[in-house]
Amino acid sequence: MNSIDLKNNSTKLSQLFHYSPSEKKNGALQSALREYQFLLTVSLQTSEMLEERNLECLDSLVGENACEIRAIKTALLASKHLPNSKALSDQAHRIKNEIEQLLDSPKQRQIRTLMRKNDSLQDVLTQKNWDIDLTPEQQFLIESFVLSKSKHSSASQSKRLSLMKKEQVAQKNLGKLFPHITTSFAKHTIAKFRQNLATASVEYVREVAKELNNDHLQRMVSPDFTYLHNDWLPCTPMFWTYKILLEKARREELPILIHVKFLQPLAGTDEYLVNDEEYILYKTEGDTKERPYIQASIQPFDTEVAACVVEGAVCSRPGALPLTKAEWKQEMSRHSIIDLILAGAADHRQYPNDDKKVDVEDQEWEYYKLLAKALGCSNANPTLFFIQHVFASQVGHLVPQGAIPSPSPDLRASYTHVRKSSSLSSIR
Numbered sequence: 001m002n003s004i005d006l007k008n009n010s011t012k013l014s015q016l017f018h019y020s021p022s023e024k025k026n027g028a029l030q031s032a033l034r035e036y037q038f039l040l041t042v043s044l045q046t047s048e049m050l051e052e053r054n055l056e057c058l059d060s061l062v063g064e065n066a067c068e069i070r071a072i073k074t075a076l077l078a079s080k081h082l083p084n085s086k087a088l089s090d091q092a093h094r095i096k097n098e099i100e101q102l103l104d105s106p107k108q109r110q111i112r113t114l115m116r117k118n119d120s121l122q123d124v125l126t127q128k129n130w131d132i133d134l135t136p137e138q139q140f141l142i143e144s145f146v147l148s149k150s151k152h153s154s155a156s157q158s159k160r161l162s163l164m165k166k167e168q169v170a171q172k173n174l175g176k177l178f179p180h181i182t183t184s185f186a187k188h189t190i191a192k193f194r195q196n197l198a199t200a201s202v203e204y205v206r207e208v209a210k211e212l213n214n215d216h217l218q219r220m221v222s223p224d225f226t227y228l229h230n231d232w233l234p235c236t237p238m239f240w241t242y243k244i245l246l247e248k249a250r251r252e253e254l255p256i257l258i259h260v261k262f263l264q265p266l267a268g269t270d271e272y273l274v275n276d277e278e279y280i281l282y283k284t285e286g287d288t289k290e291r292p293y294i295q296a297s298i299q300p301f302d303t304e305v306a307a308c309v310v311e312g313a314v315c316s317r318p319g320a321l322p323l324t325k326a327e328w329k330q331e332m333s334r335h336s337i338i339d340l341i342l343a344g345a346a347d348h349r350q351y352p353n354d355d356k357k358v359d360v361e362d363q364e365w366e367y368y369k370l371l372a373k374a375l376g377c378s379n380a381n382p383t384l385f386f387i388q389h390v391f392a393s394q395v396g397h398l399v400p401q402g403a404i405p406s407p408s409p410d411l412r413a414s415y416t417h418v419r420k421s422s423s424l425s426s427i428r
Contacts, residue, residue, distance in 0.1 A: 010133070010134070010135065010136060011134045011136075011139050012131045012132065012133060012134065013036075013039050013040070013043065013131060013132040013133075013134055014036065014039075014121070014122065014125055014131050016039055016134075016139070016142070016143070016189075016192070016193075016196075017035070017036075017039075017189075018185075018188035018189055018191070018192040019188075020122075021120065021121040021122035021125065022120045022121070022122040022123075023120065024120055024121040024122075025115070025118055025119060025120040025121070025123075026115050026118065027115070028121075029111065029114060029115060029119070029120075029121060029124070030103065030111055031182075032121040033099055033102070033103060033121065033124070034103070034180040034181070035180075035181055035185055036099065036121065036125070036130070037096055037099055037100070037178075037180070038178045038180070038181050038185075038189075039142075040092045040095055040096040040099075040132075041096065041177075041178055042142055042145055042146050042149075042177075042178075043088060043089075043092045043132070043138075043142055044089060044092045044093065044096070045145060046058075046141050046142045046144075046145040047085055047088065047089040047092075049145060050078065050085065050141070053078065053304070053306070053394040053397070054394075054397065055074055055075065055078055055306060055391075055392040055393050055394055055397075056148075056391060056392075056393050056397060056398075057145060057148055057149075058070075058074050058141060058144040058145055058148055058392065059071075059144075059148050059391040059392070060143070060144040060145075060146075060147035060148050060151075060193075060197055061147055061148070061150070061151035061167050061168075061169060062147060062194050062197050062198050062201070062233065063169075063194060063198075063229070063233060063352070064198045064201075064229045064233035064234070064235040064352055065229070065235055065238060065349070065351060065352040066198070066201050066202075066235055066236070066238075066241065067389060067390045067391060068238075068241065068242060068245055068308075068345075068390040069201040069204060069205055069241065069245065070144060070197070070201060070391075070392070071308050071309065071390040071391045071392045072245045072248060072249055072254070072308055072392075073140070073201075073204050074141070074144065074391075074392035075254055075306045075307060075308050075392035075393075076248075076249075076252055076254060076306075077137055077140075077141065078306040078392065078394075079252070079254065079305075079306045085138075088132060088134075088138060091132050092132065095130045095132070098128070098130070099130070136200070139196070139200075140197070140200050143193040143196055143197050143200075144197065146174070146189070146190070146193055147190065147193050147194065147197065149173055149174065149177055150169060150170060150171055150173050150174050150186070150190050151167050151168065151169060151170060151173070152167065152168055152169075152170035152173070153165070153166070153167045160266065160271045160272070160273060160274070161261070161263065161271065161272050161274060161313075162270060162271055162272070163263070163270075163272065163313060163315070163379070163382060163386065163388075164388065165311075165388040165389050169190060171183065171186040171187050171190055172186075174186040174189070174190070194233065195232055195233060198229075198233040198234050198235065199234055201235075202221070202226060202234045202235065202236055205221050205236055205241055205244055205245070206218070206221050206222070208244050208245065208248045209221050209244045211248070212244065212247055212248075217240055217243060217244050220236070220237060220240035220360070221236040221237075221240060221241065221244065225237055225240075225358065225360075227351050227353075227356055229351065229352045229353060233352075235351055235352065237350040237351065237358045238345050238348050238349070238350045238351075239342065239345045239346045239348075239350060239365050239368065240365075241345075242341060242342055242345040243342065246338055246341065246342070249308055250284055250292045250293070250338075253283075253284045254306075254307065254308055255281055255282060255283050255284075255302070255305055255306075255307040255308070255395070256281075256282040256293055256307060256308050256309075256310060256337060256341075257279060257280075257281050257282075257307040257308070257309045257310070257393070257395055257398065257399075258279065258280040258281075258282065258309075258310050258312070258332075258337065258385070259277065259278075259279050259309055259310070259311045259312070259398060260277060260278055260279075260311075260312050260313060260314050260328075260385060261274050261276070261277045261312075261313050261314070262274070262275045262276040262277065262278070262313075262314045262316075262322055262323070262325075262328070263275070263313050263314065263315045263316070264315075264316055264322060265315065265316070265318070272313070272315065275322060276325065278325045278328065278329070279298070279398065279399050279403065280295055280329060280332060281295070281296050281297075281298045281302060281307070281395065281399075282294065282295060282296065282337045283296045290336065291336050292336070292338055293336070293337050293338060295329075295332070295333055295337075298395065298399055298403065298404050299404070299405065300404060300405065302395045302396075302404075303394070303395050303396025303399070303404060304394060304395075304396060305394065305395050306392060306393070306394055306395075307392070307393060307394070307395050308390065308392060309390065309391050309392065309393045309398065310341060310387060310390050311387075311388050311389040311390065311391070312344075312385050312386050312387045312388050313382055313385075313386045313388055314328055314382070314383065314384065314385065314386075315382045315383055315386065316383070317383055323383075328384075331384060332384070332385065335375065339368075339371065340375065340377055340384070340385050341387065342368050343368045343369075343371040343372035343375060343377040343378075344372060344377045344378070344385070344386065344387040345368070345387070346365055346368035346369045346371075346372055347368075347369055347372035347373070347377065347378040347379060348379075348387070
């Protein structure tokens with residue numbers, strides 16, 4: 001087993017560089033300061049996305065099969081106070097302006113002085129108090145934002161889709177975000193952030209497993225079952241990772257928003273035509289062991305709620321009429337959404353590498369693999385709910401406005417008052 005041990009560390013903003021700031025001096029100092037401005041810029045933009053509740057902008061592409069971890073963690077972070085977000089934003093604004101003044105001064109005398117003194121970038125950041133402290137949560141969100149900006153999805157707004165969602169790294173996107181950085185800097189930054197996020201994701205799952213006090217789940221995400229994809233991206237087996245995260249979501253009363261597209265196979269191709277789409281919101285109201293989540297009609301006050309979005313497809317059977325929305329929702333109501341998600345997770349490859357298998361006997365895992373094929377949650381039978389992607393979003397950012405009833409005047413006034421006094425103001 002290719003195993004790895006992970007440690008959790010707090011950081012300075014400069015530690016997000018793929019190189020050591022102490023090595024950048026003399027002729028490299030000016031470009032290094034520009035690159036530090038990039039880190040300041042993405043820190044500010046991450047704070048803005050959080051303030052505006054645009055959680056979809058934190059949907060990172062890491063490449064190790066674990067989007068569900070970032071989805072749950074991001075949604076839970078967005079549901080609570082984010083420590084020092086305002087302080088981080090204020091610091092980043094101040095430092096960014098000071099560096100801009102330094103770099104744009106007509107004769108750049110200060111830069112030449114620093115070069116003559118042979119000061120490194122690290123020396124400058126320390127002397128001028130420009131290196132910002134980051135909590136692990138802030139680092140996680142900043143890196144998520146950058147890896148979201150540096151991806152390309154072939155599906156986007158297309159009406160023709162593959163069953164499996166296809167995304168790829170597009171490092172040129174970072175150049176559009178900040179033209180002063182080089183292609184090489186973008187490439188190495190993306191690589192480091194991918195490894196950092198993969199590591200942080202595994203750490204998070206282990207922390208949650210420990211909270212649950214379940215020996216079997218802790219073992220399944222331990223170093224013994226942690227695989228290094230392509231020798232550099234750690235990942236845990238999917239089924240047990242989902243079990244841990246869904247229990248965490250239930251305990252924290254995090255809503256689950258199902259978003260499906262109804263797909264019709266296109267003859268002679270491996271593509272599908274998108275006929276329609278639908279949303280179902282699940283909440284923990286009336287929580288029972290058999291049904292920890294229940295379907296709930298989406299109300300006006302739900303639009304501002306952070307949720308874990310499970311995006312999937314419903315494919316019609318060959319030669320059969322497609323399910324209507326009403327028929328599909330009725331069929332979904334007959335099953336626990338947790339069971340359907342776990343069935344999909346059990347059927348899916350457990351690691352990004354198809355050849356990597358999980359060497360363990362687990363009757364529950366075997367049961368859910370059979371359930372996936374029987375109910376229509378598998379790659380071989382995607383007729384009820386085939387999971388394609390998982391991410392965090394605010395409910396109102398996805399669900400069409402026409403699908404949500406208008407609030408009464410009294411409810412609207414009450415809700416506006418609650419929003420103005422909400423914890424979101426703490427990150428402005």
